[in-house]
Amino acid sequence: MQLVKVDNYEEMSKKACSIIMEHIQESRNPVLGLATGSTPEKLYSCLIEKYKQGKVSFENVMTFNLDEYVGLKKDDANSYHHYMKEKLFDHVDLRADQIHLPDGHSEDLEQDCRAYEKQIQRAGSIGLQVLGIGLNGHIGFNEPGTPFSSRTHVVELSPSTRRANARFFPGIEEVPTQAISMGIASIMESKKILLLVSGEQKAEALHRLLNGDVTEDFPASILQTHPDVTVIADELALEPSLSKS
């Protein structure tokens, strides 16, 4: 894993933005894996800004999102479909047929998971996957204990993940109990992975990622075995972890 240390959230987002732009410019058929949550918000604003300045185009890009809540319609304000439209898709030159997210409102979730895997494979697998990390080490919505061999699947969200994400909902009761997530094996097939970590609340998770054992109890630890992972972490996420090591 390559660790890039930056001063703050702003710098982390700019650095990630330039890595993604470079990837788009260098690849013939760029396939991006995208994440949601608070972490990549500014990265997406930066990509919109660069697009508006004519510095990047998404004309040839395909996107696959990591996850989606089960039970929310695409236009629900808390769905990841809605998040992505609002934070990125509606502001750049991406057509609907270039964009892929799991369908959490599908009548046959299992079938949808299999179809999602096939779509990723047909696109030639993910070239650059953007990841955030959950407080418990989850990547996508792969909670602790998820087999490293997992493919896109339906997951039960842990109480701590529901609590962490309750800030986006009117209350914890409204946070769905299930989600569809790309599996850990699916994520690991990405050619490159870009993990973004910002803020003191992520310091413990980052410390364990950088120094801990590779174990299914801490899903992100598998990234230690991937040949091309860049972790961009800011000072707040790093400093406490450095002082502990």
Ligand SMILES: N[C@@H]1[C@@H](O)[C@H](O)[C@@H](COP(=O)(O)O)O[C@@H]1O
């Ligand atoms: N499913 C998402 C993940 O894709 C995200 O990376 C992570 C961290 O979220 P945040 O960036 O808001 O801390 O947890 C969420 O639950």
